[in-house]
Each structure stands twice: as structure tokens, then as C-alpha cells.
């Protein structure tokens with residue numbers, strides 16, 4: 001009989017003691033490792049307990065890092081204070097949520113927080129939030145599998161252990177997986193090679209690993225070809241759909257350029273599955289030079305240098321990546337000098353003559369048209385009114401790609417005393433064009449981006465498709481493409497965008513990747529003058545938000561990753577919050593499971609009730625205690641599932657598919673004045689699939705005390721004035737004693753982004769809000785990101801269920817008479833709103 005577990009553990013302890021590590025600290029690590037490796041002692045014993053020692057030293061390092069002296073402010077911070085408070089003072093989470101299966105649920109006392117300073121007490125994987133939190137995916141998986149509606153979710157790792165190993169540990173996990181499948185030899189598993197980027201491994205292990213990777217992916221085929229030179233071998237792992245190629249060249253370490261070898265390798269490279277690759281052999285004879293590579297994994301084989309490259313042709317590269325590439329390219333915008341725009345198609349005179357109510361002889365409209373646009377040019381929107389003194393002309397076009405484009409050109413009379421021919425719009429743009437009217441590079445680029453045929457720049461004139469636009473003297477023309485659907489593939493949001501100052505109706509004032517125009521087709525109401533657009537959340541005053549890198553622990557980032565984490569064979573550490581699975585698809589959409597869960601939690605009363613948690617007393621509730629010195633009972637907080645995106649400390653690039661929200665707005669949106677009396681609203685100008693990221697809710701980060709004060713001040717100021725706050729209370733249930741400066745909200749009343757214009761719709765809104773952590777692993781501060789909950793048509797209004805109780809007069813969002821027109825409306829006249837949140841016992 002072999003040694004018992006106890007004996008093996010003792011041996012492990014002794015080995016560790018020899019390294020100066022004490023049993024007490026080793027014990028939890030060992031237990032966790034055994035859990036992860038299904039009690040396979042051979043992994044742990046391999047290489048004289050290297051795995052165990054590695055983990056122990058890593059943790060020691062993490063503890064040292066977390067003990068690095070911090071400023072008094074830092075130590076008060078949400079991460080540290082929260083973890084210390086639960087660990088040291090023995091404070092317990094005050095309530096828990098059972099949104100998922102009872103197996104994944106933890107008791108009040110068990111629920112840990114994923115704080116970097118808990119590293120010492122919470123070693124390794126699976127014991128953190130990822131496992132203790134209700135496991136969304138596990139639930140979806142179980143349910144779907146149970147009712148046979150779906151294939152089992154293909155997670156390479158056991159969900160129980162959440163697949164949250166850093167990259168360097170993946171081979172062990174591979175082997176673990178393989179053991180389960182009964183595929184590996186005991187000898188191979190005992191070796192447990194550690195494949196880490198830049199780390200040397202032997203060529204055989206490399207080949208084995210590649211084969212295993214290929215074998216787990218039915219799409220991949222693997223073939224080995226001898227190079228015939230120095231016993232080198234070229235290993236090609238390819239996907240038949242030609243989207244990815246893995247290549248590894250091994251040889252015996254001869255680093256001399258070898259003509260024959262290079263020729264052969266070149267030849268093989270020519271056969272590459274990448275259609276337009278420019279493969280070259282480096283003069284060391286080992287490397288194939290990069291092709292269009294997004295993700296690059298580099299391994300070196302000991303003794304026999306080998307380079308494994310993951311070249312990704314990405315023929316169907318997601319649009320956001322293309323856009324990003326543009327951003328990275330050097331600036332090369334057109335330079336326009338002494339240009340003017342003229343139009344023979346529709347004279348300005350014609351337009352002004354049509355507008356009899358237009359009070360000016362000096363006012364005119366300019367129409368830009370391309371071959372496409374002029375066909376459908378209409379003067380549908382000639383709305384120059386005495387009050388607004390403005391002309392609008394729209395031009396519709398459908399290009400061959402089926403993209404609908406619409407230009408609206410607004411022309412205002414010159415302000416009194418404005419000298420003729422002075423640039424009057426965007427005159428701060430470098431390279432702006434002074435003409436007899438006033439146009440700028442920005443205008444031209446906008447127009448160019450909006451037309452099918454690129455404008456040609458000729459001496460002194462800018463034309464497009466043979467049509468010209470002319471601006472007569474004495475006219476101040478504010479040409480704005482305010483209603484343009486730009487095909488994502490054609491829009492240059494890199495250099496061109498940088499060159500653009502901003503379209504006069506871009507509410508973001510050039511701060512977003514795409515202009516966000518606003519239009520009012522119904523009256524002369526203007527955007528609230530007090531409102532200032534900010535593209536990212538900004539602290540108002542007292543809120544404690546700390547993005548220091550030192551607070552991002554090893555378990556909160558994937559330092560070992562490269563390129564695009566979604567394309568790696570195994571999910572990285574950053575999937576910890578989401579049960580070992582990425583929340584996004586390769587196309588940058590939120591996965592169906594997440595959408596469905598959020599929709600369910602809104603629409604399914606039973607589930608919702610389970611998700612609502614209550615602070616133990618009014619004193620524990622940051623909302624109630626902000627309101628009064630004699631706080632009432634907590635009204636409840638909806639406990640949320642979080643998404644975690646990769647960030648600065650992660651090894652992946654900005655192209656990584658686990659970075660969606662942080663890239664900002666990439667869809668063509670427009671703020672418009674609603675017809676039905678809701679004020680301004682937000683709509684999409686392009687069709688959106690389910691799960692598309694639209695924008696995040698941006699505002700001032702405030703404490704609830706500050707918000708309460710603001711609410712009172714607003715109420716005092718004018719009847720009906722109100723703030724537009726969102727509470728960041730998605731995780732308040734997990735902690736007792738939240739300090740006032742840690743209990744935060746976002747208020748977009750005065751400073752905010754497009755989301756501030758999203759109107760409410762009861763029950764069946766087309767957006768859902770998801771909490772997303774990016775910079776900060778703690779959940780006091782997080783991003784609120786809006787994703788489409790279903791497919792949305794172009795020009796459809798984007799709506800979101802504010803989840804407000806229309807009966808609650810004290811709610812920070814003052815109740816309004818709901819005009820959402822949803823069949824399920826709970827706030828329209830005649831219908832009394834139902835209580836959204838019912839109290840359940842904690």
C-alpha cells in the first residue's frame with residue numbers, strides 16, 4: 001500500500017520546512033492545490049514539490065506587496081479597509097443572496113471578498129469571490145444541461161475551480177484535464193512541465209503541448225514536417241477555416257543562418273494558411289517573422305530553440321479592432337489649404353427662397369452631395385423658423401453596401417457684425433479652410449466620412465463625386481453632419497477623428513471616439529445649458545476612489561497573458577468574477593447567458609426578490625443614514641453579478657476581447673428630442689445585435705451624503721428639478737460597516753455623458769445595465785455599462801428600466817408620469833406603480 005495522504009502531507013511539509021516555509025502557511029496552500037488537482041499528489045510532489053513552493057513564495061511576495069507602506073488615505077481605502085475589517089475585526093457580511101443554485105450559495109459567514117490583502121488568508125484559486133459568489137455560469141450551465149436545451153458549456157476547466165489559474169499554470173491544468181480524459185501517461189503527468197512565456201522548455205514538451213491544444217480543439221489539425229535540416233521540424237497547427245495558424249519551428253539549436261534551412265522555411269511559409277502574410281525568416285534561421293498578429297505567444301525550447309507563433313489572420317476582424325488599429329497608426333490626415341466647397345446641385349438661393357418665413361436675406365443653406373446623396377436629396381427638413389433662424393436640409397442616400405446615410409446641414413445667418421468670409425465654425429481647427437463662407441477641415445472630414453466617394457482635393461476646390469457645394473458671400477454656414485450613419489468599416493476614428501475638432505452638434509465636444517450629434521426635430525428646446533459632457537467618471541469631492549496599481553493583486557490581473565485573452569486556449573485569471581468564463585464573445589458582445597440572467601432578474605419577481613438584500617439596520621444603510629439622524633430601515637439593494645475586464649497590469653493588449661467597456665463608445669448614437677414628451681432621449685443610428693455595448697453611465701462620483709444634499713438643494717431651487725443618480729450598491733450586501741466615503745453613486749445631472757439622456761421604459765427596455773470592474777478590484781466603485789438586451793433597429797430609441805418605484809416619493813430619481821408606452825408600464829397615469837422591491841428576510 002502506498003503512503004497515506006497524511007504521510008504525503010507530512011513529507012510535503014518537511015520539504016517546505018527545508019526551504020524555510022512553515023507548516024501553518026503551507027497547509028492552506030496544500031489543501032487548495034489538492035482541491036485543484038483532484039487529489040493527484042503526483043503533481044504536487046513533482047520536481048520536489050516545486051508547485052507548492054512556487055505558490056508559497058508567490059503568496060509571500062503578495063503579502064509583502066500588500067504590506068508596502070501606503071498613504072493614510074490608501075490604507076483607509078475600500079479595498080484595504082474592507083478586507084482588514086472583515087479579516088481582523090471578524091466582521092461578517094451582513095446578508096447574502098441566493099440568485100443561483102443552492103450549491104453555489106455560501107452562508108453569510110463564508111462569503112469572502114476578493115481583496116488583494118486577503119491573499120495570505122485566501123490562497124490560490126477557487127476560494128475567492130469567483131467561487132463564493134453565486135456562479136452565474138454554473139447555474140446557466142446546470143439549467144441548460146438539465147433541460148437539454150443546450151450543449152454543455154465548453155469550459156476547459158472544472159467550473160468548481162473556476163479556471164482561474166494564471167497563464168503559467170495552464171499546462172498543469174491541461175494535464176489535469178487530460179488525466180480526467182484518461183489521455184496522458186503517468187510519466188508525462190508527473191513531469192508537469194511549466195510553460196510560461198519566455199520560459200525554456202524542451203522541444204518535446206512544446207510539441208506535446210501543441211498537440212494537446214490541438215486535440216482539445218476539434219477545429220484544429222496538426223501536422224509535422226521534417227525540414228530535413230539539422231533534424232529540425234516544422235510543426236503546423238492550423239484551423240481549417242484559415243483564421244489562425246500556429247507554427248513552431250524546432251531545430252537542434254544551430255543558430256547560424258542556414259541558406260538551405262531558410263529557403264525551406266520560406267517555402268513552407270509561403271504555404272502558410274494566411275493569405276497575405278509576409279513571412280520572412282530571421283537571420284538566425286529560427287523565426288518566422290510576424291504576420292498580421294494580434295496575439296503572440298512565444299515559447300522557447302531548451303536546447304532546441306523553438307518559436308511558437310500564433311499568427312492570426314483575422315479576416316473577419318471585429319470592427320472595434322480595426323478602429324483601434326486606426327488609432328495606432330500615425331496621423332496622416334488630409335491637409336486642405338485654400339479649399340472651398342461649392343455646390344451646383346442645389347443652390348443656396350433655392351433653399352432660402354423656399355423658406356418664406358426665413359427673415360434674412362443673408363441666410364442660406366449649403367448642401368453637400370455626392371453621387372449617392374444627390375439622387376435622394378430632399379428638402380424635407382427646411383425648418384428655418386423665425387424663432388430658431390436656422391435652415392436644415394437633409395440628404396438621404398443608400399450606398400451600394402446598403403448603409404443608409406443622412407446628412408443634415410444647418411445654416412444660420414451670420415451674427416450681426418460678423419465679417420464676411422471669416423471662419424466662424426470650428427475656427428480653432430488647425431488647417432481649417434477660410435473661404436467665402438466658413439468651413440473647416442473638420443466639416444470636410446465629416447462630410448467625407450459620410451459619403452461613399454472620397455473627396456478629391458484639387459487646387460482650391462474640394463469636390464466629391466463630381467458635385468460641388470458652394471457657400472456664397474455673407475453667409476455663415478454651420479455645416480454639420482448631424483444625422484449621419486457612418487458605416488463602421490469606413491469611419492476613420494483614428495487620424496481623421498483626431499483632426500476633427502467637433503461637429504457643432506457633437507454633444508461630446510470631440511471627447512468620444514465618434515461624434516454624438518443631437519437633433520431637435522420638434523421644437524426649439526436646447527440641451528440644458530448647465531450640463532457639461534464628460535466622457536469618464538470624475539470624482540465630485542468626498543468620494544473615495546483609488547486606482548493605485550499596488551491594490552491590483554496578482555489574482556486580479558492576468559500578467560502572464562499576451563495579445564487577446566479570448567483567443568488563448570484557456571480562460572485567464574480575469575475570468576474569476578465570471579466563473580472561469582469570459583463574459584464577452586469574440587465579436588465583443590455580452591454573452592447570452594449574462595443577458596438572460598439580467599433580463600430574468602428584472603422580469604422574474606421571484607428571482608428579483610432573491611437578489612434583493614437588506615442592510616441590518618438603518619444605521620448600516622448608507623442611504624438611510626445619509627437621509628436622517630434617525631435612519632429608517634434599509635429599503636433593500638439589488639445584488640449584482642459583476643464583469644471584470646483586463647486592465648493595466650494584465651499582459652494582454654488593448655485588442656484583448658476582455659476590454660470592451662474601457663474602449664468607450666463605438667456605435668453611432670444620437671441624442672434627439674422625443675415626440676411623446678419625455679424630453680431628450682438617446683437612439684441608435686445603426687442596427688444593434690443583442691449584447692452590444694452602447695455606452696456606460698458616466699457622471700460625478702459622489703457619496704450618498706453629497707447626493708442627499710444635492711437633492712435637497714435641487715428641490716429648493718425649482719419645482720420638479722431633480723438629479724439623475726445611479727447607486728453603486730451592487731455589492732453592498734457583502735460588507736458591513738461601509739464608510740460614507742465608500743458608499744458611492746454616480747450623478748449625471750450636471751456632468752455626464754450620453755447615458756444621461758437615456759429615458760426610462762418599464763419592464764421591456766432594450767438596454768440592461770451591468771456592473772463592470774476595470775481599474776479597481778473592489779466593488780465600491782465600478783462602471784455601469786449598458787448593453788442591448790435584444791436586437792435594436794436603427795433609429796430606435798434606447799431605453800433602460802430605471803427600476804424606480806413610482807410610489808416612492810423619496811427616491812432620488814423624482815417620480816415622473818411615465819410615458820414609456822410599454823404594455824407593462826407601472827408608472828403611467830391611472831396605473832399605480834407596483835412596489836419594485838419587496839422586503840424579504842435576510
Ligand SMILES: C[S@@+](CC[C@H](N)C(=O)[O-])C[C@H]1O[C@@H](n2cnc3c(N)ncnc32)[C@H](O)[C@@H]1O
Pocket residue numbers: 677678679680681722724756757758759760761814816817818819820
Ligand atoms: C435621466 S433623464 C433622461 C433624459 C431626459 N429626458 C432629458 O431630457 O434630459 C430622466 C428624466 O427624463 C424624463 N423621463 C425619462 N423617462 C421617462 C418616461 N418614460 N416618461 C416620462 N418622462 C421620462 C423624466 O423627466 C426623468 O426625470
